[in-house]
Amino acid sequence: MQFACTLADAAGAEILPLFKQPLAVDNKLEGAKFDPVTEADRNAEIAMRKLINQHYPQHGILGEEHGHQKTSNGLTWVLDPIDGTRAFVCGLPTWGTLISLYDGGKVLVGIMDQPFTGERFIACSNESRYICRGVEQIARVRDCADLSHATMMSSAPEMFSAKEFSVHQKLVEQIKLMRYGADCYAYCMLANGFADLVVEAGLSPYDIQALIPIVENAGGVVTDWHGGTATQGGQVCAAANRVLHEQALAVLSQAAKKSETIL
Amino acid sequence: MQFACTLADAAGAEILPLFKQPLAVDNKLEGAKFDPVTEADRNAEIAMRKLINQHYPQHGILGEEHGHQKTSNGLTWVLDPIDGTRAFVCGLPTWGTLISLYDGGKVLVGIMDQPFTGERFIACSNESRYICRGVEQIARVRDCADLSHATMMSSAPEMFSAKEFSVHQKLVEQIKLMRYGADCYAYCMLANGFADLVVEAGLSPYDIQALIPIVENAGGVVTDWHGGTATQGGQVCAAANRVLHEQALAVLSQAAKKSETIL
Numbered sequence: 001m002q003f004a005c006t007l008a009d010a011a012g013a014e015i016l017p018l019f020k021q022p023l024a025v026d027n028k029l030e031g032a033k034f035d036p037v038t039e040a041d042r043n044a045e046i047a048m049r050k051l052i053n054q055h056y057p058q059h060g061i062l063g064e065e066h067g068h069q070k071t072s073n074g075l076t077w078v079l080d081p082i083d084g085t086r087a088f089v090c091g092l093p094t095w096g097t098l099i100s101l102y103d104g105g106k107v108l109v110g111i112m113d114q115p116f117t118g119e120r121f122i123a124c125s126n127e128s129r130y131i132c133r134g135v136e137q138i139a140r141v142r143d144c145a146d147l148s149h150a151t152m153m154s155s156a157p158e159m160f161s162a163k164e165f166s167v168h169q170k171l172v173e174q175i176k177l178m179r180y181g182a183d184c185y186a187y188c189m190l191a192n193g194f195a196d197l198v199v200e201a202g203l204s205p206y207d208i209q210a211l212i213p214i215v216e217n218a219g220g221v222v223t224d225w226h227g228g229t230a231t232q233g234g235q236v237c238a239a240a241n242r243v244l245h246e247q248a249l250a251v252l253s254q255a256a257k258k259s260e261t262i263l
Numbered sequence: 264m265q266f267a268c269t270l271a272d273a274a275g276a277e278i279l280p281l282f283k284q285p286l287a288v289d290n291k292l293e294g295a296k297f298d299p300v301t302e303a304d305r306n307a308e309i310a311m312r313k314l315i316n317q318h319y320p321q322h323g324i325l326g327e328e329h330g331h332q333k334t335s336n337g338l339t340w341v342l343d344p345i346d347g348t349r350a351f352v353c354g355l356p357t358w359g360t361l362i363s364l365y366d367g368g369k370v371l372v373g374i375m376d377q378p379f380t381g382e383r384f385i386a387c388s389n390e391s392r393y394i395c396r397g398v399e400q401i402a403r404v405r406d407c408a409d410l411s412h413a414t415m416m417s418s419a420p421e422m423f424s425a426k427e428f429s430v431h432q433k434l435v436e437q438i439k440l441m442r443y444g445a446d447c448y449a450y451c452m453l454a455n456g457f458a459d460l461v462v463e464a465g466l467s468p469y470d471i472q473a474l475i476p477i478v479e480n481a482g483g484v485v486t487d488w489h490g491g492t493a494t495q496g497g498q499v500c501a502a503a504n505r506v507l508h509e510q511a512l513a514v515l516s517q518a519a520k521k522s523e524t525i526l
Contacts, residue, residue, distance in 0.1 A: 020395075022405065022456060090414060090442050091457030093356055093380055117356060117380055132283075142285065151353060156443065157420075179353050180419065181444025193285060194354030 001124040003055060004099050004109050010051055011044035011081050011097040012115035019116055020091050038088060041065055044081035044097065052077050059101075064206050076102045080206040083112075084155070084183030093117050094185040100210035107231060110210035112188050121188045123213030128191050141219040141240040142193035147247045150196035151177040153186035164201045164235065167255035171199060171248060187211040187238055191218035196240045197248055201225075203233035211238070221245040225252040264387040266318060267362050267372050273314055274307035274344050274360045275378035281306075282379055283354050301351060304328055307344035307360065315340050322364075327469050339365045343469040346375075347418070347446030356380050357448040363473035370494060373473035375451050384451045386476030391454050404482040404503040405456035410510045413459035414440040416449035427464045427498065430518035434462060434511060450474040450501055454481035459503045460511055464488075466496035474501070484508040488515040 018040035045065045052061055060071025063079040077099065082088050084095030093116045101109040110123040118133040128139040144150050152175045154160075160168055172178045175197070182189065184207075189195045191214050200208075208230055212222045215238050225235040227249055237252055239245035281303035308328045315324055323334025326342040340362065345351050347358030356379045364372040373386040381396040391402040407413050415438045417423075423431055435441045438460070445452065447470075452458045454477050463471075471493055475485045478501050488498035490512055500515055502508035 020455070020457070086440060086442065089457070090416070090440075090445070091452040091455060092442070092445055092448065094444075153353070156441070158441070177349060177353075178419070178421070179349065179355070179444055181357075181442060182353070182355055185355065189354040192283070192354060194283070194352070 001109055001122065003051075004101065004111050005120075005122070007048045007051055007077075007079075007099050008097055008111050008113040008120065010047040011099075012113060014044040014047050015040040015082060015097065016115045019088065038082065038085060040088070041082045041085060045079055048077075048079055048081070048099070062102075062206060064204070074104055075108075076104070078102050078107075078206045078209045080184075080204075080210075083207055084185070086156070087181070087183050092181070094181065094183045096184040096188075098184055098206060098210040100206075100213075102205075102209055102231065105231075107209050107212050110213040112184055112210055112214060114185065119188075121191060121214050123210075123217045126217060128214050128217040130188075130192055139188075139191045139214070139218040140193055141190060141215075142196070144196040144240050145243050147171075147174045147244065148176060150175045150244060151179065151194075152197040152199060153179045153182045153189070153195050154199050155183050155186070156180055160201045164255050167252055168199060168201075170254075171197075171251045174251070184211060187215055187222075190220055190238055190240060191215050193240075196244055198238040199236070199248065199252065201235045203236055205231060205233045208233050208236055223249070225249065225255065227253075264372055264385065266314075267364065267374050268383075268385070270311045270314055270340075270342075270362050271360055271374050271376040271383065273310040274362075275376060277307040277310050278303040278345060278360065279378045282351065301345065301348060303351070304345045304348060308342055311340075311342055311344070311362070325365075325469060327467070337367055338371075339367070341365050341370075341469045341472045343447075343467075343473075346470055347448070349419070350444070350446050355444070357444065357446045359447040359451075361447055361469060361473040363469075363476075365468075365472055365494065368494075370472050370475050373476040375447050375473055375477060377448065382451075384454060384477050386473075386480045389480060391477050391480040393451070393455055402451075402454045402477070402481040403456055404453060404478075405459070407459040407503050408506050410434075410437045410507065411439060413438045413507060414442065414457075415460040415462060416442045416445045416452070416458050417462050418446050418449070419443055423464045427518050430515055431462060431464075433517075434460075434514045437514070447474060450478055450485075453483055453501055453503060454478050456503075459507055461501040462499070462511065462515065464498045466499055468494060468496045471496050471499055486512070488512065488518065490516075 060076035061069040080098040097113040112121040323339035324332040343361040360376040
């Protein structure tokens with residue numbers, strides 16, 4: 001965890017000076033999809049890879065920008081320097097640096113770091129912690145036992161396929177408040193007791209792995225829309241408790257599709 | 264402007280200790296609509312009203328929480344202690360305190376204050392300024408001459424009527440990136456050159472007045488969907504420049520409805 005925090009510090013040092021600066025934006029995917037990648041994203045991943053290769057050369061690395069370096073001891077660092085690149089290029093402080101250590105089955109360490117607001121969420125051993133500018137507290141989900149009282153978050157409507165979105169909308173009809181635009185910050189708000197559901201789709205492993213133990217150690221549940229592991233990304237449903245999670249899955253499973261195994 | 268900043272400081276002192284705390288949430292409107300009002304909202308408005316009545320007893324006050332105190336000299340303070348109460352109760356830092364001084368035709372002073380991130384946007388005389396934790400810079404819109412390159416923001420899909428939303432969606436099809444969930448922060452990102460359009464509906468005067476000079480002094484345009492004044496709220500279209508504004512209004516005017524005059 002200490003080393004993971006060093007990685008987060010190194011990423012933040014690269015990213016923060018470029019946040020809210022006019023940036024050239026690349027399109028990684030050709031065609032209609034808009035997927036900005038910033039210089040900050042690339043530089044932060046390089047900085048983290050360098051530190052990992054220095055200190056743990058036997059560890060694998062899966063990063064958004066620079067691909068997959070295979071592990072020789074079963075452990076892989078899964079990195080997303082800027083989760084929420086769209087928020088980032090819009091100047092919005094809901095993006096975060098995601099760092100996790102994955103053993104091929106379980107996420108052992110998870111960090112979400114937001115250097116502009118000075119917030120860090122960490123999952124270690126059996127608890128999740130929220131650190132805001134030096135003040136540390138334990139993160140716990142709140143009580144919400146029914147969909148009709150739930151606040152739900154998703155990054156954006158366009159992250160869903162048409163079929164996924166129609167199912168998502170069925171869930172929206174049953175909840176109290178829907179909030180778009182929170183990116184990885186949404187899962188942390190769930191872990192901190194300010195949201196009850198996060199439902200997303202089209203995620204990569206590096207978009208979700210760090211967030212799984214942050215939510216689970218805070219008392220929440222994270223699976224895919226099938227009830228299976230969320231470590232491979234795809235369709236993800238995070239809930240503040242098991243009852244709410246079951247209620248959400250009963251709706252979402254109509255569009256369920258098993259996630260592919262990437263690592 | 265100095266007094267307006269004193270008001271923002273007073274509001275922030277009331278609000279900040281209650282942000283990210285578990286709060287009791289009221290429903291102001293009966294029925295399906297969810298409109299949380301926090302203790303912070305009420306206390307901050309009381310603090311600002313007290314200061315105004317002490318220093319400028321002849322000024323009017325229009326606030327979200329405590330109604331309309333008529334002006335005796337033509338000037339009215341228009342206050343929204345927490346614009347983006349939904350973001351606030353979700354723990355998201357995109358809400359802001361909005362303060363403006365209105366002379367019945369023009370907004371003379373505008374402030375958006377975000378005490379958690381330590382950001383303040385102010386419009387005074389002919390310029391807009393962005394102050395982040397003591398560092399001050401001039402806010403300017405960016406260049407974007409065509410809808411197909413534009414980033415657009417709106418608080419939430421449910422702020423629109425069904426007719427308004429179908430028109431909004433026509434605009435979404437023509438732009439590059441749609442971003443929900445930024446509340447008043449969206450207009451400030453437009454003023455700072457990180458967004459090109461903000462399109463909203465169902466606004467009250469206190470939801471928009473402070474933001475008008477912030478956007479206009481930064482080089483942008485703010486009107487209703489009809490091209491008329493946005494000071495009364497309702498359907499609002501803010502754009503980074505006149506060309507983009509015209510392109511957006513050509514679509515939006517299909518659902519145009521004149522705003523009612525409230526003050």
